[in-house]
Every structure is written in C-alpha cells, then in structure tokens.
Amino acid sequence: MRFIIIKIIVVFLGVMFFYGFIGGKESKAETLETLQQEIIKIEQEVAKLEENSRLYQSTIQDKKQNITSLSATISLFDKKIRKLENDISLTSQQIILKNLLIQSLGIEIEKTVLDIDGKKVTLGGLLQVINDFDKKGLVEIFFEGNKLSDFFDQARYLEVIQRNLNQVLADVKNLKDELEVQKISSIAEKNALEELKQRTTVQKYALDEERINKKDLLSKTKGEESKYQSLLAQTLKEKSSLLKEVAVLEKEVERRKNFLFYTESGQIPPRGTRIFLWPEDDTILTQGYGMTDFAKSGAYGGAGHNGIDMSSGSGSPIKAAAEGEILVFGYNNGWGNWVAIKHQNGMVTLYAHMIKSTTRKAGDKIDSGSVIGYEGSTGFSTGSHLHFSVYSKFFTYLKNDQVYFNYFDGTLNPLNYM
Numbered sequence: 501m502r503f504i505i506i507k508i509i510v511v512f513l514g515v516m517f518f519y520g521f522i523g524g525k526e527s528k529a530e531t532l533e534t535l536q537q538e539i540i541k542i543e544q545e546v547a548k549l550e551e552n553s554r555l556y557q558s559t560i561q562d563k564k565q566n567i568t569s570l571s572a573t574i575s576l577f578d579k580k581i582r583k584l585e586n587d588i589s590l591t592s593q594q595i596i597l598k599n600l601l602i603q604s605l606g607i608e609i610e611k612t613v614l615d616i617d618g619k620k621v622t623l624g625g626l627l628q629v630i631n632d633f634d635k636k637g638l639v640e641i642f643f644e645g646n647k648l649s650d651f652f653d654q655a656r657y658l659e660v661i662q663r664n665l666n667q668v669l670a671d672v673k674n675l676k677d678e679l680e681v682q683k684i685s686s687i688a689e690k691n692a693l694e695e696l697k698q699r700t701t702v703q704k705y706a707l708d709e710e711r712i713n714k715k716d717l718l719s720k721t722k723g724e725e726s727k728y729q730s731l732l733a734q735t736l737k738e739k740s741s742l743l744k745e746v747a748v749l750e751k752e753v754e755r756r757k758n759f760l761f762y763t764e765s766g767q768i769p770p771r772g773t774r775i776f777l778w779p780e781d782d783t784i785l786t787q788g789y790g791m792t793d794f795a796k797s798g799a800y801g802g803a804g805h806n807g808i809d810m811s812s813g814s815g816s817p818i819k820a821a822a823e824g825e826i827l828v829f830g831y832n833n834g835w836g837n838w839v840a841i842k843h844q845n846g847m848v849t850l851y852a853h854m855i856k857s858t859t860r861k862a863g864d865k866i867d868s869g870s871v872i873g874y875e876g877s878t879g880f881s882t883g884s885h886l887h888f889s890v891y892s893k894f895f896t897y898l899k900n901d902q903v904y905f906n907y908f909d910g911t912l913n914p915l916n917y918m
Contacts, residue, residue: 532611535604542597549590554782556583557813561784570721570728577714580884583813584707591700598693605686612679619672626665695871699817702856702874706815706884709855709876736799739880742834743801746899747908753897760903761827762895765846771916775843776821777868778918779851779888780812780875786885789913806911807850807889814855814884816875820866821849821888821918828862828896830903835887836878840894840905841866847912848894850905852887853878890914 560579721727753759769775787794787809795805824843831837835852842848855876866872877884893910896903 532604532607535600535607539597539600539604542593542600546590546593546597549586549593552586553583553590553813556586557782557784557811560813561786561811570717570723570725573717573728574714576883577710577717580814581707581710581714584703584710584815587813587815588700588703588707591696591703595693595696595700598689598696602686602689602693605682605689609679609682609686612675612682616672616675616679619668619675623665623668623672626661626668629661630665695817698858698871699815699874703815706855706874706876710814735880735882736797739834740798740801742880743799743803743907746834746904747801747803749897749899749904750906750908753895754906754909758897760896760898763827763842763846763848763893765848765892768892768912769845769847769917773917775845775847775917776849776890776914777819778810779819779821779849780810780816780886781819783810783812783816783886785810789915800907803908806907807852807887808914809885809887811883811885812875814875814877817871818851818854818873818875818886819869820872821868823868824849824866826860826862826864826866826872827894828903829857829860830896830905832879832899832902832904834879834904836876836881837873838905839872840896841872842894846892848891849914850887850889850891850894852889853881853885855884888914890917 556579560576560583717728717731720731785808787805789806789808790804792805795803800806820841822841822843824841827840827842827848829837829839837854837857838850838852839854839857840848840850851873853876854873855878857873858871860866860872875884875886890912891906891910892912894906895910896905898904
C-alpha cells in the first residue's frame with residue numbers, strides 16, 4: 501500500500517512542479533491581467549469615438565436635407581471632414597484594441613496548452629499506477645497485506661484512481677475544445693485586424709477626397725451662389741441626359757439580346773420575406789425606391805429611383821447583404837465603382853458609388869456580411885452614399901467601353917426584403 505501512496509504523491513508533485521516552474525503561471529496571469537486592464541481602457545476610448553461618429557453622422561444627415569446653397573454645401577464638407585478625422589482616430593484605436601485582444605488570446609492559448617500538458621502528466625502517472633496494479637494482480641496484492649483491511653484499502657485506492665482518471669480524461673477533452681474555440685477566435689480577430697487596416701487606408705483616402713472636392717467647388721464657384729446653382733443644374737441635366745440615353749440603349753440590348761451577362765431569379769419571393777441584411781452598419785436611409793421627390797425632379801430621366809440610397813459616411817465598409825457569388829466589379833460614369841452579387845435564390849444585389857472596392861474578384865464566393873467595398877461618391881452622385889438595388893432579372897452590356905447594368909427593368913423594392 502505504501503508503494504501506491506508514494507506513487508500518487510509523486511504524480512501530483514510532478515504536476516505542481518510543471519505548473520509552478522515550467523508554466524510561469526503567475527507571470528502569465530499578471531500579464532493577462534495587465535492586458536485586460538488596457539483593453540478596458542481602449543474600449544472606453546472606442547465607445548467615445550463611436551458616439552462622436554454617430555453624432556457627426558446625424559448632423560451630416562440634417563445638413564443634407566437642406567443643401568440648397570453654396571454655404572450649406574461648404575458647411576457639409578466641413579462636417580464630413582471632421583467626421584472622417586474622428587473615424588480615422590476611431591479605426592486607429594480599434595486596431596490597437598484588436599492587437600491587444602490577439603495578444604490576450606495568445607496568452608490564453610499558451611495557458612490552455614500548458615493545462616493540457618499538465619493533465620497529460622497527471623494522466624500518465626495515474627495510468628502507471630493502474631498498470632502497476634495490473635502487473636501484480638489482486639491475488640499478489642491480497643497476500644502482500646498484513647491484514648484483510650489492507651487489501652480492501654488498496655482496492656478502494658484503485659477505485660479512486662480510476663475515477664480520477666475519468667475526470668482527467670474529461671478535463672483534457674474540455675481543454676482541447678476550449679483551445680479550438682480560442683484558435684478560431686484568434687483567427688477571426690486577425691482577419692478583423694486586416695479589415696481595419698484596409699479601412700483606415702480608405703478613410704485617409706476619403707478624407708483627402710473631401711478636402712480636394714471642397715477646394716475644387718470653391719475654385720469653380722469663386723464663392724458665388726449663382727455659380728453654385730448653375731453647377732447644380734448642369735450636374736442634374738447631365739445625369740438626366742445619361743439616364744435617357746441608357747433607357748434607349750437598354751431596350752435595344754434587350755431586343756437584340758446583346759448581353760454581356762444575363763440572369764433571372766424565376767419566382768419572386770413574397771413581399772415581407774426577410775432575405776437581405778442592411779449592407780451598412782449604423783446607416784441612414786437617404787432616398788427610397790420609386791418615384792421619390794428627387795426622381796420627380798427629373799434626376800433619372802423621368803424614371804423612378806431603381807433602388808434605395810443610404811449613408812454611414814464616406815469610407816464606411818459596405819457588406820454583402822446575403823451569401824452569394826460575385827458576378828462582376830465594374831465602373832461607369834453613371835454609378836462609379838459598383839459590384840453585383842448573385843444569391844442562392846437567383847436574385848441579384850447591386851452596390852454602387854463606392855469609393856473603393858476590395859481585392860475580391862468575379863466568381864468569388866462571398867459570405868453574408870463580408871466587406872465588398874467602401875462608401876463613396878463616384879459617378880453621378882451628389883454626395884457620399886451607397887446606392888443599393890435588388891434585381892429579379894439582371895443583365896450587363898457595354899456602353900462606350902464601360903460596363904453598364906439594366907436600370908429600368910427587373911428591379912424590386914429592397915425594403916420589401918430587408
């Protein structure tokens with residue numbers, strides 16, 4: 501019996517040595533605690549900057565409703581510039597936060613690995629004790645004892661060891677499951693970090709664009725309201741003219757079936773079926789679908805608005821509204837940088853006026869919520885926003901060596917499916 505007791509003591513002393521001296525457990529706990537304190541501090545800073553961003557966005561939206569003069573437009577530029585400066589600071593803090601979270605997860609992963617190794621030491625010792633029992637056999641153990649109670653004591657010890665063995669095995673399994681979750685979380689945080697780095701690059705580019713646009717507007721108008729109004733009228737005229745030209749060309753393309761690409765979804769889901777997520781976070785709807793007031797002004801050549809407009813601010817990430825496959829990234833004078841995604845139900849979503857798209861390409865599978873580009877004001881656009889359309893029938897064609905898509909036929913009101 502003494503042999504068995506000594507063996508158990510050796511096993512547990514070995515585990516204590518492993519954790520106390522090899523693992524550096526106390527040091528890691530202190531480091532983790534320091535990191536967690538820093539994470540809380542950065543999270544508080546991020547929350548303040550996020551609130552500032554929401555306030556700026558709300559003010560910008562209020563300004564947009566009253567853009568009828570040059571001074572209001574310049575004031576809007578100033579608001580957008582301040583928001584972008586705030587958002588760049590916000591993204592920088594989010595990058596710091598992600599790095600801290602990745603470090604924290606790294607320590608937790610290392611600790612979990614050490615815990616698993618420690619359990620394996622315990623497991624090896626317990627298996628050795630059971631093996632020693634097996635080698636001797638019950639008969640030999642019975643005759644080794646001075647009295648009958650010694651035999652039953654050892655049998656009870658064996659039962660305890662087997663229970664401990666089962667517990668250690670369960671602990672190892674749980675630790676391995678925990679380790680897998682930690683590794684997945686670490687990969688997710690690293691991917692998010694890369695997206696944030698890309699976002700800050702786009703935001704800096706957007707900030708430069710807003711400053712250039714403000715300077716360009718002041719240069720063209722010389723600060724005179726009449727020149728500004730003339731510029732607005734000319735822009736609206738050019739946009740309306742383009743849409744009228746597109747309407748004629750679309751009909752001709754459909755008649756000749758001269759498509760670059762063509763797809764139909766077949767049966768249209770009932771209105772109210774929630775299929776798509778909003779493609780921007782914390783966004784504001786700036787124009788609805790159909791014959792809006794802006795459409796009635798002749799902005800679309802007498803046609804209605806074939807999608808909805810929204811804004812989260814220049815440089816904000818645009819996300820796939822549902823899982824699908826990227827059909828094409830394109831650029832044209834009307835809608836600037838745009839991308840179309842075909843979804844499993846055959847419907848197509850289109851995202852336009854992006855300041856920049858991602859490095860994805862046609863044919864890539866895309867998950868719902870994956871970033872596909874960033875909000876901008878490319879093409880005929882009166883300000884930074886996302887134009888979002890939903891199609892039951894979608895096709896593309898060439899116009900002046902640029903890829904265009906159908907505007908007048910095949911669209912559905914996105915709000916019916918969000």
